[in-house]
Amino acid sequence: MTVFQPSDATQAAQVIAWAAAESQSLEIMGGGSKRALGRPPRADHTLDLGALSGIVDYDPAELVLTARAATPMAEIEAQLEAHRQMLAFEPPDWRGVLPSGRRPTLGGVIACNLSGPRRVRAGAARDHFLGFAAVNGWGDGWKAGGKVVKNVTGYDMCKLQAGAYGTLSVMTEVTVRVLPRPETTCTLILRGLSEEAAVAAMAAALNSPHEVSAAAHLPAAVAARSGLADLAGAQIAITALRLEGPGPSVEFRAGVLGGLLGETMRLGPSDTERFWTGIGAVQPFAEHADRALWRVCPTPSAAPAVVRRVQADLGSTEAFYDWGGGLVWLSVEGGADCGAALVRAAVAEARGHATLIRAPEPVRAAVPVFEPLNGPLAALSRRVKAGFDPKGILNPGRMEEGV
C-alpha cells in the first residue's frame, strides 16, 4: 500500500501508467473529505492529488474559472467572493455528515456532481462544468470541453466525468462557469403545512414567474434543528422559499408570492444564507452519526409518498425535503441494511433513485450504495467504464462492483 503524491499532471499520469502495467488499483483522492462517500474502495494504493492545487485562470468578465483539480473549495470561494461571483450550483459542504477533518476540493465536488439548494433553479454541478484535463486508465492524458461558456465540439465528456466518482479518468484540471452573486436575497417561511401541502406549495412557487431559487420543507421535529433561533422552539413544520436578485425585484416578488402562499415570516440576507447553507450541508441530520442517511431523488410530486412508505415500516425515520421535493434526505436507524430494501422499494414506485450517504463501512460494502442498474443500461455502463479504464484500476468498486 503506497500513497502516491504526484506534484503535477505528468507525474499523476506516470503513476497511472505504472499501475495499469502492473494491474495495481488506485483510490483516487483530492482533498480526502469524501473518502467515506460511495462504496468503500478496495484499492492497492492511494493516488493523492493534493498537490495539484491552485487557480490557473480566472477572468470574472468571461464567467469562467480554471483550476487544478484539488484546489480547495475555500480558495475557490474566496476568489469568487472577492469578485461578487459564485458557483451557481451552490456546492454543499458535507463535512458535517461525513466527518474527515479534510478539505473538499473543486475536483471532488465535480467528480461527485454535488449540488446544493439552488440546483432546482440553476442546474447541477454538471451543468456548470465546461472542460477538463484528465488521465484515463491507460495513463494517457486527455482533455475535453473548452474554456468558454458555449461549446458543442465533440461528445460532452464533462457530463460523463461529473458524477463518475473518479472511476473513468482522473481529473487534473477543471474549468467551470461562474455567475454573478445576486445583489440581495430573502426567504419566505410558511408554517404548519403537511408534507403533501408543502410539496404542492413548493411546486406552486417554483411554477410561478417569481424565480424561486430554492424550496425546502422541514417537518416539525426537523425544523427545530434548522439552526435558526426563532424556529428552534416552535415545534411546527416550515416550508422555506428563497428569492434572489436586485433589491427592488426581490422586494416586489416577496410581497406577491408571500401574499399568494400565506407567508408567516421572512428571513433577511444573513439568516437566509445561514439557513440554506445548513440545508445544503444536511445540518438537521448532522448529529446522531449512528443513524444512516439516504439521499433520495424521486419524482418531486411523489416525494411525500416515498417518505410515508418508509416511515410506515421504520417508524423512527425522519425526513426533510429540498429542491421542491426533488431531493429527500432520510435519516434512518443504523444497523442491518440501514433500510436499503425499504427505501429502494419506495423509490422504485416513485421513479427516481436513492444513494446511501452515511452508513457504517460494512453496510456500504454489503448493500448497493447507488441505485442498482439493470439490463441493457447496466451492460452499457460497464462498456463505457471499459472504454476509459479497461483494467478497472481507478477507484474500483466505488460506484458498484465492477464499476
Next chain:
Amino acid sequence: MLRMPLPDQAVLARRAEIVAALRRIVPDEGVIDAELERRAYECDGLTAYRTLPMVVVLPDTTEQIVRILRYCRANGVKVVPRGAGTSLSGGALPLEDGVLLGLGKFQRILEIDVPNRCVVAQPGVTNLGITHAVQDQGFYYAPDPSSQIACTIGGNVAENSGGVHCLKYGLTTNNVIGIEMVTMDGDIVRLGGKHFDPNGYDLLGVMVGSEGLLGVVTEVTVRILPKPPGARALLLGFPTTEGAGDTVAAIIGAGIIPGGMEMMDRLAVQAAEAFVHAGYPLDAEALLIVELDGCEAEVDHLVSAVEDIAARHGAATCRASRSEEERLLFWAGRKAAFPAVGRLAPDYYCMDGTIPRKRLGEVLVRMKQMEGQYGLRVANVFHAGDGNLHPLILYDANMPGELERAEEFGNDILRLCVEVGGVLTGEHGVGVEKRDLMGTMFNEADLNQQLRLKCAFDPDGLLNPGKVFPQLCRCAELGRVHVHAGQVRFPDLPRF
C-alpha cells in the same frame, strides 16, 4: 473538399434485399425506395453537401425502430438518423450505402406534467411545438434555436441546440431531463426521467450533443419554465466595436445576466435595417440588443443600469423598448439577419465558433484582413454574452471556386477561434462541416477517448459514420491494453 467514407459495395449489391427486409418491418409508404422521393432527403441545412440515401425509412413506433436497428446491426448496414433536417453542419447528411432513419412520424406530446414542470414528447415534435403546448398555462421551453419553428426536439437533443437566450437559460443539455433511446443493438434504454440528477454515469449528458452517433432518441422529457412576466429590450449603437465589447463585459461585471445579448456589425446592421426597417442606427459600427426579463420592478431597474453602463462606454444610440411591439421590432432585424444578409449575395456560409469575449476585437480585425485575402465579405452576428460568433461569409456558388474559397475562409476563422482560446462550434455541431478541423482543437489522445466512448455504444461504427470524427472507429485497436507489466517504470515521485 470533404470526403465521406467510400460506400460498401457489398451492401449496395444487397440493396433490394435490404429494402424488402425494411418493408417487412415498416409497412406501405413508410419505406421510401423511389429515387425521386429519396431526393427529398439528400441534404439537411448544410445544402452544399448532398448524397442520395440508399433507402429512407419512416417508422412510427419504437418497436419498429428496435427491429430496424437490430436488422441493420446484424447485417452491417449503416444508419443515419434524421429529425427535421435543419442541421447547419451536415449531421443528417445521408450515406450512399446507409439507411436514412427519419423520426418525422413521432409527433405526439405524450404528457404535460405541471407539478413536476416537465413535458414528455416524441422526438419529432418541433421545438416551438413544446412551447405552444404549454403556453396557455404560462410556461415555455427555453432553448430557442432560430430554426425553432421547424427543428425537432429529437434533433435538438442530437445537436445540443442553443439559441439567443442560452446565456441565462442554458442549452438543450441543461433543459432535457430524460430520454428513451434505442441502441444500435436494438435495446431500449431509459436515461433520466422526471427526477433530478442521473443515477450512475450521466449517459443522458453524453447523448445530448452526440450528433446521432450513439443511439436513436425515441422520447424526450424536457424541463419547462414559467414565462417571465415581462421583458424589455435596449438598442445600443456604438461608433466602435471596442465600445460595444466593453459594454458587454461591464454589464456582466455589474452582475447582470441579460435574457439575451446580441451584437451585429455594420454590414449586418445595414442589411437587417434595409430588410425589416427596425430603426437600427445606420452609422453604428456595432449594435447591441440587450434584453432584460423578469418582473416589472426588476426589468426597469436593470434597464436603467444598462443604460448607464452603455452611456459610460460611448454608446451613440440608446433606446429602450416602451412596448411589446417595440421590443419585437428591435428583435425583428436580428432575427431576420441571416435572410437579410442573404440579400447581399447569392449565397452565404454561416460559421459558429466561440471565443473568449475579451478577444473579440482582435478576432474582428483578423477577420477583416482575411476578407482581403480571400476576396469575400463577411457580416458578423454575435451572441455577445457567451462569445458565440456567427460570421456569415458572402459568396456566389455559381462563380467557379467561390464555394471552396468560402469554405477555406470559414476554416481559417474557426482555426482562429481555437487559436485565441475558443472552440470550433458553439451550437451548430461538428457534423461533416467541421469534422476535419477537430484536430486543431483535440490531439490524438483526446479524440481516441471520444472514439472509445463511441465504441461502447456502437462497436461496429454503424450509426452516422463519417460525422464528427476525422477518422472512423477502430474499436478493437482502441480497446487494446497497450501496456505490459515490467515495461513501465515504478513512478519516481514522493510516496508514503
